[in-house]
Every structure is written in structure tokens, then in C-alpha cells.
Amino acid sequence: MRILTLRDLEMAGARGTAALYPSQTKIMVGMATCGLASGAQEVYDALLNEVSRQGVDAVIRQVGCIGWCCKEPLVDVLSPGKPRITYGEITAKRVPKIVEALAQGEIVKEWAIGRLDGDENLIEGTKRSYLADDAQVQVMNQVPLYKEIDLFKDQVRIVMRNCGIIDPRSIDEYIARGGYLALYKALNEMSPEEVIEEITRSGLRGRGGAGFPTGLKWKFTRQSKGDTKYIICNADEGDPGAYMDRSVLEGDPHTVIEGMIIGAYAIGASEGYIYVRAEYPLAIEMLTIAIQQAEEYGLLGQNILGSGMDFQIKLSMGAGAFVCGEETALMASIEGRAGEPRPRPPFPAQSGLWGQPTNINNVETWANVPVIVARGGDWYARIGTETSKGTKVFSLVGKITNNSLIEVPMGITLRQIIYGAGGGIADGREFKAVQTGGPSGGCIPAELIDLPVDYEQLTQAGSIMGSGGMIVLDDRTCMVDLAKYFFTFLKGESCGKCIPCRLGINRMQKILTDITEGRGKEGDIELLEQLAVTVKGASLCGLGQTAPNPVLTTIRYFRDEFEAHIKEKRCPAGVCRELIEYSIDAEKCTGCGRCVRVCPQEAIVGEKKKPHVLDPALCIKCGACYEVCKFGAVVLS
Amino acid sequence: MDASDFSVSDIEDILGHHPYGSDVSLIAVMEELQARYRYLPQDALILLSERLGVPLSQVYSVATFYNVFSLVPRGEHLISVCLGTACHVKGGDKILDKIRRELNLESGDTTEDYRFTVEEVRCLGCCSLSPVVRIDNDTYAHLTQERVPKVLKKYQPATGE
């Protein structure tokens, strides 16, 4: 059944609303990849069983990323008239108690971590309260409201607006929350030029990393001459440490699709591709379903919403190559070739897929489009800084207490992110630096913690915004090892076409390997800097051009660590295997023997309840003993 | 590993089921072949080149460029150890070493009995759960060296090998 009129959309929306807010209790389980990896399937199955066994009148739904990644598996309960309660770290064993409580109109307070009294429909600018009768919710009021919780206080969820709220497999639920209203508005009330104008006014910049003004890119592509124009969504999220695109695709695929259709209208494109990396099978599944649903509703295909516009989207799969995140390599891959970039100009806007004008944007960029078209560019531009408008989704991971995705306005400081949302450094350790922008970025040291996060500020500090990965490092992270890690990664991912990248990165990686293994020599730092100039300046594509960034920032801010490795053959953080030694502190060792059991080399000996001894000659430095010791008796020197 | 597992009708089957009809993507078809046989048989690639009208040299260059493809048979279970930045910083390389030791893999990535192939990936996108390892369709979060033997046992037959 095709959607042609506003009335049709409203009817689908009504169905969605009924599903979102049913008359009985709705239990939601976060079942994106993180949830599933933490055991959400077992929890979901247990819930189905228990609800049936206890004869409770409740429906159980699957939702995407609820946003509290470190507390997975997450189970949310929404009873009519009551606040939505989030339960964290739920196992199948805990399910019966939750269902029992629910049957009695109560909650299990010790597992309840958050409460929502209502939600917001960002597209229509309306709010909905969940509450009917205040008196009944006293116990629930003891559960902290999301907006009072550090992790969520500063967040503004535009891109993630539907994640964790809708079932990503339900187009009706997407429509219930204002979905496809922006498309309707664009096709019926705006000209393509007006759409581009709105995007330009919003100040939206490419969220994939380069930060190129989106409106400008659309304008160039619209102005280019070609028989067929293409739209591409770059879902090849290859930066290690970044998973925001995956979460959007798994939790709310239609926001990307709607964004692309609006973009196709603005640019005059008739075909679109979503290039998804092979490592994201669930995202591929969600997109396949969503595209099919959109086609069934006539929102994709011919004569969309009766406007005469034709547009179809195909899925194209990556096959395990980081370089295919680079736009010309990505297009080569869609064309069925090896992912070798080519020189630009010509830019894809002039000559892209099969030589035709092509507009490529990242997942997060597309996800912003419906909201901007619905609420207006000026509304969007009020968020963020002078040069960097809107919000950014960051993956805050590493040595931080709250490992999670966060969506915050541009301009928020690193301090607010790390000590606010992040909850500070994990295990009470010391904050050392944060790596941003993945292998193309750099590290920002602790002394720059008050840096506001936007495109220009990060670039000036020597790093880049990149796709939004923020890897927090503590005093136990070796910055030299990290620089080597990035070069090892890039060496394996370089397509090998151009000399500076293929041969230059190889040499830089070798030098860093020598340094981390105790073979560093005087002049190594200078040689790295010298090579960096050529690799940065002369490489064909962005991979090579940004490859030296991590090592350049670590030399800039942590030169002393380099010098310790080179001159003293010492690793201050205790990481580089050739430069450290494991031993047992006799004063702390209780002789429990756990380490002996896990040692693959039988390098630890000792009598029960007496301090044990580690033989460094046999030790292969696997770290298993360090991992299991509960007394901190295994030390690194 | 019996290379004669490949049959001509399989290619026709894959091409016939392609969602985009005649506008077939070479890489998508190759990924299906890889999934079916756990590697890309030479004959299959030659046939594919003929059917799609794509030079064999291009097919071969694609087969050797991308990580997903293997020209030699892979084990029954694919162990993907994530060595993304978050996993690296939380000791992912130690988990990889532990897995390789458990499976007696000195060099090479596939066990002699073709039960397991171990590969490094960067990254699986589960960064808040690092270190992460994926075996076939199962993802294991917050993995420790201690838990590795138990996890591997799930993929070994009950009677033991």
C-alpha cells in the first residue's frame, strides 16, 4: 500500500503510535550488536518465557541502541501512565524477578538505572508525557531521571533521536515519530534549490571526518552535468574505535534512507547506494528490511509521494578494506574493482560513479537531514559553535568509566566529555590523553582538557574530528606503542598504489617497531618527522596524507616517552614487551596460586599460601598472571 | 578440503537470486561464494569472469585485494579477533596470542584439522565491550585470557578430538 498523501502518512503513523504506546506494558530489549554481544538474546528469550509463564499482560519488543553501552544488556519497561524505567546489566537469571515486580505494578529498584518521564518528537517539535497518575510513581521517582545522570546530562539526541525508542524493523513506528514528514515537506513545499539552501543555512558539515560543508557539496553536484546522478551513503565506518554509524543503521535505518531521498531530490539523482562494510551484518539486515518497507510504501521507487520523482537505493557491500572509506576507493569498489583511490580533481561531484556526478555523505550526515528540513536550518544552527554547527556522535571508549556512545553539541569541552558524560578515568587511574579521529587523527594530551571540541579546535591541536572516535588513554598506555599500532594498521590497509604511502608508512612502522623493541637510535625522531613531511604532502589520498598524524602528535606532546624508549630502552607505561619485566611482589602475594594455573610457560613456582616467584627467563610476557591476580601482586617494571 | 565441492549450478543459483537482477555486483557474488565454500575456488572465479563478462585479471585482483576473500580453504569456524584501537588498548593482542597458543597455531592461520581459522580484524564496532572476539555469528565481549579455553570448547565436538 503506497503512501501518497499526508493522510496516508498519518494513518501509518497512527499504527506506529499504537505500537509505540500500547495499552499494556511494553518491555523493550536493546538488541543492537552491543546488546547481542552482551547476552541480550538470552534475556529476550527469558522474558518471552517468563511473561508467558507468569501470565503477565505485556508485549516484548526489540529496539536498537538505548544509549547506555556499558550497562548492556538493557531492558526497558514502559507501563501505561508510568515513567519508562531502564534496567541495566540484566541477565536471563534476573528476568523472573523483573517480571514478578512488573506484574505487581512495581519495579526492582536495585537494577533500575534510569527513568524517562516522557519523550520528544524532534521532527514535529512536540513532547509527550508518559505520566498519568503521579501518586502511583513514588518508588519510581527514586530512580534518577536521564537528564540528571552524568552520562546523559549534556547530550542532545538529534541523530540518535529514535534509537532505543522505536523498533528499527517498524517503518510505522518511524513514521509515528515524524518520519517521512520532512520528505513530504521537501517534495510538496520546497524546490530542490530551497532544500539545498536550508542545508547550507544549517551549517551541517560532513560527519565522516573531513567536515566539508554539506550544502556546498550538494550544490556542486546539482550544478554538474550528467545523464544519471548518484547519491552514496558511506557506511564503511572503518576507524577502529568508532561505532556510531553502526548504531544508527541498526537502531534507526529509516533516518538515513529519508535523508538520502531528500538529498536525491535536491541534487537530481535517480540512484543511490549505501556502501556498508562487511563487518556489520546486523546493519545490513536492518537496511535490507527498511529499504524493502520504504519501497512497499512507495517512498522509494517511482513517482515518490506522487511527486514524479524516481529514486531507488541499492546496498553495496564492503569486503574488508579500510581504504574503501575514501570516496574514490569506495566508488571503485562499487564498480567491482579493487579499492584503489584516484587523484582528485576531478571530484565525485563532477565525475564519480561510472563518471557521473555523485554526492557522497556519511551515515551521520544523512541522519541529520530530515531534522534540518523539518525544523529549518536556522534551528539547527543555534546548536554548536560559530564554525561547527549541530551535534556530533562520539564513541567514548578506552580507559573511561562510561564506555558509551554520546551525542553532544559541538563546542562542549573535553573536560565535560571525559569527567561529565564519561564519568572520569576507569579504575581510578590518571588521564593521559584522548585519541580522536582514528588513524587519521592524533592525541590530545591532558593539559588541553579544556579544549572545546569542534572541527577547527581539534585541527589546531594537531588532531582531527574524524568520524568521532574518542579513545581515552591512561597512564598505563604507551604513546609510542600506540603510534606503532596505528602504523601497523595503516601498513596493512594501504592499497599500495602510491610510493609515499606504500613505502613511507612501511619505513615509519619499522622505525617505531625498532623503538618499541629497544633498538631505537639517535635521529629516529628526526627521521620520522622527515618521512612524515613527504607521506603527508605527497600521498595520493587521505589515508596516506593523514597517516603521520598520530605519530606527529605523540612526538609533539610526549617526546619524553620517545626519548625514554630510545635512550634508556625503557617503557614508562609498562607496555612494550621487550622493555618490561613481570615479577611478583612478595609482600602482596598471598600464595593463592591462581597465576600458576594460567601461566602457559610454568614460569611461576611457590608453595601454597607462601609468596610465589616468577622466573623471567621462562616468561613470555603474556600477561595472564597480571590479569588474574586479585591482590595486585604481579608488577610490571 | 575438497575443491570439487564447487559446482557450476551454484554460480547460476547465486546469479539467479541476486536482488538486483541483471545489474549484478561482482563483489556481492564473490562474497556469496566465499560464504558458501569458505574460500574462492579457482574454477568458480573463472566461470564468474565468463558469466559476468569481467576480465579474469580484474576478478583475481579483487579476490586478492579484500580481506574477506580467501583463495585457500578456511577452517569451519572463523575466529575474528578484534584489534581495533579500543580493543588494542585493553589488551586485544594478548587475547590473540592466547587463542593461537590454545590452538597450537605457530605460523599460518588455520588449524591442521581445518576446524578453526584465526584472523585479525580492525574493528568490529563493539568498542565499548573491548576486548572483543567474534566466532562465526557469535560475538564475545569483555574477553579475558582465562575465558578463552571455555569459549573455544563450544566449537569443538563433545567427544573431543
Add this chain to the structure above:
Amino acid sequence: MITLTIDDQKVVAEEGMTILEAAREHGIYIPTLCYHEALKPYGACRLCIVEFADERRGARLVSSCSFPAQDGAVIRTNSPLVLEARRMIIELLLADCPDVKAVRELADELGVEKSQFEPEGEGNDCILCGLCVRACQEIVGVSAISLINRGIEKKVKPPFEIASSVCIGCGTCVFVCPTGAITLEDIGRPRLAHEWHSEFQARPCRVCGDHYLVPESVSDYQELLAEEEPS
């Protein structure tokens, strides 16, 4: 017609030309290794880089073989930035391919006596310029060879590293190769393409008796001629 400035010299060029083409027409020398006028620009060797004064991004290096000549552009072919990068590229290449004459000559030209890097592995003659692959694809049209693998493992080979079923033994790859890394050896009747693991049986010339005509090439030329005939 457009006007740009190369090394302080005003250069008039046609719309659609690259910086390299414009420079060459005016006798301005820019070194290249992977460029051939009969083939599409590839941009792999990066030796042809020149300094381009970009309004938005400041001075940056671009490959002149592919970058379009733009009206009003200011280009430097030998600035310190350019020379530093070119020298480093040659040093890297020299360490990778120490026995290649063309690389040695370029190094001398750039004033690089020796590479500061340790040579890697055995004497390797292929600089991965891709000219052979591109000629086989764009001019000969059989695509018998391709670039395989990725990164430092990259090399040029026929599929599965065995004799190609489509190679016509024409020797175009030998002709375009700048380093002599590809060899076609005629030993009496057999013609051996060593790097491509192929062997052809050449036919003798009716006049002089030498064996040099490979049947596979002949069929290919015959097909081409047939196509050109008016139907």
C-alpha cells in the same frame, strides 16, 4: 585558452589540459615514472608533484599528471617543498629497487647519492608504476595482467600467477615498462614471457625465416582489422 604561471613563466594552455601537458608544451621539465601520454593518468609515482598555491588550503603538492591546468593558477615545479618530497620518494624507491637504472638516473638528477634506508629483500625491478597493466587494458584491450594484493605485497601478475589464457604475447607491456622488469625472450621458436609464466610458439617469417610472429597476436590484429572494415 587559459593562462597559468609555472615557475614565474606565463603559460598559455588549452582548456582540459593537465599541468604536466601544459608544462611539456612549453619545454618545462617535470620528472615522471608512471606517466605515458597514450594512457590515462594514474598518479602513483608522485614524482610529478608540483606546488600549487591553493586559495583555501595554502600551498600544497598536487600530481601534475592529473591536476587540471586552471586559469590563474600559480605553480612551482622545483620549490624546496617539491624537491624535499621528490628526494624522499626517490630514496624510498632506491631502497626498494636498488638495481633499477631509471631510478638511479632520477636519483642522480635530484642530487640523491644514496638512500638512507636499508635495502629490503632481493633486488626487485618492478616499481609498480602500473604502465604494463594499464597498457594491456587500455590499448591492447585484453587485460591479461593486473595489480594483485594490497600494500607492500602488491605486485603485477596474471590471474592465479599462472599463464594467462588471454595474453597474446604482443610485448606491449615490455615496451612501456620503464625499468626493464618485464622480459620477452625469443629462443628460436618459443617466445617466453618469464614474468607472466607464459610460452608462445612463434611462426617463422616467410621471407627471412626468423620466428617472431605469435599466432595469438595475429588473431587479435585480424579481429581488430575486421572490426574496422565497413560493414
